[in-house]
Amino acid sequence: MVEIKNLVKKYGTKYALDDISFNINKGEILGFLGPNGAGKSTTMNIITGYLAPTSGNVLVDGVDIFDDPIGVKKKIGFLPEQPPLYIDMTVWEYLSFVFDLKGCEFNKKKHLEEICELVKIADVEKRLIRNLSKGYRQRVGIAQALVGNPEFIIFDEPTVGLDPKQIIEIRNLMRNLGKSHTVILSTHILPEVQAICDRIVVINEGKIIADEKTPSLNNALGQNNRFHVKVSGPQKEVMALLRNLMGVTSVSVVGEREGDAFTYLVENSPNIDIRKSMFRALADKGWPMLGMEPVGAELEDVFIKLINRRS
Amino acid sequence: MLAIYRREMRSYFTTSTGYVFLAISLALSGFMLGFTTLLMGTSDTSTYFAIMLFMLLIFLPILTMKIFSEEKRTKTEQLLLTAPIRISSMVLGKFFAAFTMFIISMAASSLNFFIVFRYAVNDNITSSGPNIAMLMGNMFALLLVGMVFIAIGMFVSSLTENQFAAVLITILILLFLLLVGAFNSLITSNAVRAVLDWLSIYSRFKNFSYGMFDIGALIYYISVAGVFIFLTVRVFEARRVK
CATH class of the missing domain: 3.40.50.300 (P-loop containing nucleotide triphosphate hydrolases)
Structure with a gap:
């Protein structure tokens, strides 16, 4: 040791x-x-x-x-x-x-x-x-x-x-x-x-x-709390829908537009897995989800989080 | 210590350093011997050795400038200093490798004496012929002075990672040590004269050059080399002391 x-x-x-x-x-x-x-x-x-x-x-x-x-x-x-x-x-x-x-x-x-x-x-x-x-x-x-x-x-x-x-x-x-x-x-x-x-x-x-x-x-560090979600559908309505899902804390548009599809950064509160409900809600509306991937925390975010947690 | 010594010796011959050193030292000693004896029509080598003392200034720094500067620059010193060995064995390994190179060059250059002897004896220029005792004494003294210079050069090399700075500082220190006796006649204070005379590397050389074995001078040279080897060890230990 x-x-x-x-x-x-x-x-x-x-x-x-x-x-x-x-x-x-x-x-x-x-x-x-x-x-x-x-x-x-x-x-x-x-x-x-x-x-x-x-x-x-x-x-x-x-x-x-x-x-x-x-x-x-x-x-x-x-x-x-x-x-x-x-x-x-x-x-x-x-x-x-x-x-x-x-x-x-x-x-x-x-x-x-x-x-x-x-x-x-x-x-x-x-x-x-x-x-x-x-x-x-x-x-x-x-x-x-x-x-x-x-x-x-x-x-x-x-x-x-x-x-x-x-x-x-x-x-x-x-x-x-x-x-x-x-x-x-x-x-x-x-x-x-x-x-x-x-x-x-x-x-x-x-x-x-x-x-x-x-x-x-x-x-x-709240891994699995942030996702990049790519959805084909009207931007404002998709954002409104996502914001209303239980557990979602913020939604914003990131990246390039591809046809009528946008990529959204969705953050949710820890301990609530929003992936299934998000999929269903979008499917019900007929807006296909083209992709979803968790976003890892950046080192800078990690430090801010860890330092805040301590103080 | 042996591992370090072997690596150093190897590196003298796989990089240009060893060859450049041997080439320059042999060229200078050959030229100087030819100039001071054959051209002058004498087999008296005292002028040759007096000049060689100063020639050490030129070619020994080639050997010592890289000893630690290079390790510092390429960060290989981290390997040596975190390895389970004593710092003193690292320093001694490197010192003996450089000293070995110097001995090799001196041994090779002494072949030149055969030429001088041959013509000296045949032409009977001097009544007594070449004096072997004087020659041996001078060679021995030259090796001792070289040993001191290598220790000093190695110490300077441990202080900087800039090889050029290492060469320059080494030459200045060695020049001071060689010339300090020369100013003695200008100084009136006896105390100062005694100190300067004690410091002078040159004044100790005299007895050897007459073919006499001077045990005091031998101890002096070994001690001075020892002090600088010790200082080099301290340079590395100082970083480790709280």
Whole structure:
């Protein structure tokens, strides 16, 4: 278990971290969510021993990193925001350097082959890192964190700058790793943590504003309360009809007109599922519903909601 | 430490750094030796070594400028500093790699002496022939001074991520250390003279250059290098101290 206790980090007079505390339990995938500049990287750099906090401490299995830096660092694998790659080495040379650096004591060839297989870089083993694409470099960065089989794996913004296909692959990889390791991952993308993590810690301006299991956070954020509904029919009357449905709190027109169809943003109060009644009401009037999809909350909305909830 | 040392050595030879360093150091030492002995018609190498002391200013920063600046710029230092190793073993690994490169270049350049010896003995220019003890003493002293310079260059490199700044600052510091003795005759205060003389890298060089083994100077050079290695370790530890 990693215990983060009252961490404060000051840069000059500015607080990058203002007294944050939370625990990371064994075996969970923890999402660390916050906008850029919230203090995510600072926190991760402190946990891994790259930076020292101004005050507070981090205990890994009850041991402070200051008391036993080498012992604690052995338990942690870290992928910083920018993967720390020596681009003049081949993938295999690099991983084998990391293996020696970490002073690992098992069969090198077998261990590295397993990792390359797991993160799917076996086909580029012999290539210079300089010549690899961003997606492959990210994976080599992940492989580096896995060398030595550390218990806790920390990823700082692992999907930034990747294309959608690579993002999906990396997310699947994270989920897989979560089965055998404790994974901590930071991101500023809300759906990412919702898709992967068991628990979410939300940080903003150096303070923790939420620390909950993913489903309960979803409820608190009012997921499934907003829909984009596309209806073919007279605009004013459709809006009037939707507004009169039980549970609907607001209706507005969004997006482009398509023939006689408009897209409406429908919001409803939590705990009332309006989807069925909405479908029936529109069908009765003979206005076909061409599409309906839930609208996820934007990160900005999340912060406003979470901050309001606290005060 | 060994992992870092091996990676550094490897990187000197897979990037241009090692080749540029060897090319420049060998060209300069070869040219200077030829100029000061063969062209002058003498096998006395004292001028050569005096000049080489200043040549170190030019080619050693090539070796040291990247040591930490590059790691900082490409963020690979995050790997080293979060790995389960001591900071001192990281610093020492890098220091010994740079020192090894310097030893390689000096060893290669000493092949030039055979040419000087051959002509010196045959032509019998000097009555005694080349003095092996003097040569060894000078070479040894040059290695010691180089060791100090590498430690200083490495320290400067740990302070900045700008390689150009690292080179410039290193050269200025080394120049000061070399020239500080030269101004001594202009200073009347005995106390100041003693301090400057103590600081001077050059004044310690003398005994070695006469072919004498000066244990005091040896300890001095190793201590100065040790201080800068220690300071480099402190630069990284300072960030980790609350």
